[in-house]
Amino acid sequence: MNGGTYARILETLYGAIDRVNPQLEKSRRLQKAENTPLLGDGSNLDSMGLISFTVEVEQAMLDKFEKTVNLAEILAESDNPAESPLRSVGSLAEYLRTRIEMT
Template sequence: MQSKIEKIVLDTLIELNEELELKELENPTLKTRLYGGKSNLDSLALVSFIADLEERLDEEFDKQIVLADEKAMSQKTSPFRDVQSLVNYISKLLDE
């Protein structure tokens, strides 16, 4: 399941980058920064990315999850800092 989540996250980033045209997001990896210092997305792009990602996850796993909720925002380390941390967070949410 982890590899399926990784693919969904990376594909969503690639699709978003078709609009943004950021060199840093042309070939995203698990280490690609999403939010915080040296991130590749501004706040508006992050919101768009999260909305698209939630929709894709619902379609793929038939389970609605909310990524940007109080639980995510209150964590000591943001699940949105890079692709790997987001994949790990999504995996936990899908297991609940």
């Protein structure tokens, strides 16, 4: 069950990547991989790109899981990227899985 939810969330995040990538230069497009960094020095997303991505993820979570998540709050509180759920695609998927399974 857990693995299935995680896999579905990962697919949802990859869908959000597909929607944000057209806004990015070819060389800065996000890879559909769990270790793709989202926040911090290794990320290809600037602040506008990160906002666009988190809004796409929030909408997709509402559409596919009927769950409201507020990633903007997490973004605002991410003083230390290394500890943020937004540090990578995989860590974000894990964070979203726990949110879904808690409710």
